[in-house]
Amino acid sequence: ETRLNWRVLDFRSEESNAIFKIQSKILQSFREFFLLRHYVEIQPPVIIASASEGGAELFSLKYFEKEAYLAQSPQLYKQMCAISFEKVFTVSPIFRAEKFEQPTHLNEVRQMDIEESFATDADVMKVLEEFMAHCVKVVRESSAEELKRLGQELEPLSLPLRRIQYSEAVNILRKSGEEIEQGMDFSKTQERKLAGLVGENAFFMVNWPLELKAFYAMPNPDGQTCRAFDMIYNGLEVSSGTQRIHVPSLLISQLKAKGLNPDNFKSYVDAFRYGAPYHAGWSIGLERLTMKITGRENIREATMFPRDRNRITP
Template sequence: MSERIRLARSHYIDEITDKLAGSEVKLAGWVRKKMELGGLTFIILRDSTGVIQVVFREDRIGKEKMKEARKLSMESSVIVSGKVKLDKRAPNGLEIEAEDLKVVGYAEEFPIKPGVGKKFLFDNRHLHIRGRKTQAFLRIRSELIKAFEEWYNSHGFTRVEAPTFVGTAVEGGATLFEVDYFGKKAYLTQSSQFYLEAMIFSFDNVYTIQPSFRAEKSRTKRHLTEFWHLEAEMAWADLNSMMDIVENSLKYAVEKVCERAADQLSILKRKFEPPSGRFPRITYDEAIEIAKRKGVRIEWGEDLGAEAERAISLEFDLPVFVTHYPKTAKAFYHKIYQEDPRKVVCADLLAPEGIGEIVGGGQRIDDLNELLTRIKEENLDPESYKWYIDLRRYGTVPHAGFGLGIERTARWISGADSVRDVVPFPRTPTRINP
């Protein structure tokens, strides 16, 4: 484990163990709870790593410091010095006998109280993120991103970045955020895919983790207008190799989250086992039959909606790949499936427990004429995609890629009710503050 930076403290709370009994420590944090009992003042002190009980006695810290201790309120910030003491009555069986107290900032009455509604919590998200459960969700998210970075960095991928302001739509449709860019029409990116495709000709295999933007007016538990996107593109790859990469990296990331964030999963009372065994791979046609059998009204050629994805994902204990969608349901850049030209060579990964799609990807069109044909079929202007088309003019190669939603994946692992729970400051059609 790399060395921590310990500003204003000698230890973090999670470093306080029975081995330190009798030792002097200095902690910095916030008051979660305060109690008065028999002339003593107790606080539950929290920092970013955990909680510990601190006891204040006048004969140890003096009259003036004791007055300050008694004035402490929830979320007051303090620096406490004292000795570690074993005490079975204390949380975790340990407490700090305070010998000095420095109040950094007294807190006014804290507005987050038991029983307040979801809207109030998100209106006060800047304070709500201090809560134990919210911190657990966000810690799981952090560990998920960290684990994905580890896997891709150790498997020959180069991390790259793509612009947020773009002049060409990737997904198109009504989900574009249009912005004025010095008098020109531009958009907030829906995906970094096109730029990653350009970079495979330099680096072979590339990935990025950055925000994407969709102007969807959906108010579901699956959608955000700004979400974090793990995207990767691979030169010389086909659909099967792409699915292998998705499966292997996801298994690694989930395993590491369960290992490193076990305490957070426990706080959330989430019993979650990393998936083992090969992920099932079914065709769109098979998926449609499952959805229809479960009462979903859907016709061949339609994209799978939330209801259909939920029905299909509940059929499996593992994430399941759905392959070869109709071209009418997918974007123009997917390679045509030669065995049935009505379909494209693509795959979505649906997470179990009714979560639905967490990954969308496929093999990209690498032939110049095929790409031009598809652009025209979709009534798009080839001039708008000039530089993207150029990639097929100068040393084209078979390639494939995908995009994974960080929030949807974190929701699945953590058992969160909504993707809004696993992002620090969610953006939805009705929320742009705080």
């Protein structure tokens, strides 16, 4: 906490200086990778009229005579842009009103997102693993001195990454003695343990239960699972994505199933009434990825000016 209170001086330490120079390279590699592949960079709003993910983890604010919210993600807007621009990306601040404190969570972070039309979940998983391999390569080559200062050896990624069914991941953990059932989400401890059991520094978990993912996740034909995936990197989930629902009637049905009012998402749903193609996308938490690449144990170390329930300065 003392270091964070004096962050401007802490930046001068070799350790902090190295962390944020590496973070700069991560951002640079993200933008360069997608610009070279003709993705369009977009600028979604941060002030929004309704929840972008559902749930109650929202910061509300008075917006003149109306109530508004700080965006949980750029999700709805990147989908609306992908319909017209086909392939888009963004780096956006996001806000989660989570009251608990964990070493992997903050109330304000930056997300690196993509969305692509005429793409399935399998298509964008391939894009994700290719970007991750590129990012690791860029950091290894351009930030060797910074990695050395941090005592961090960064292993290259070997593609293609392994795909593990969600149900298989649960069974692997159960066999190791973990108390987890099908249909339950993984704790961070379980993610770390699973990575050790799988023996890979990066892998995907695919075909998640529909009930564990957001309303826009495309259901599989079985009606129980959806075309969703998480990427585990160095023992932590750093990215998640799905193929999205592009059919308005199904979207409305899923909103209702999640206890959400479709009227609050009218402009979003209406965007799919005018010839929307199937599409998919994902997001990466910048600070989480920085944390794992630099070998830090707490996300606050990988955040320039962290914001949690107790800290809004400096």
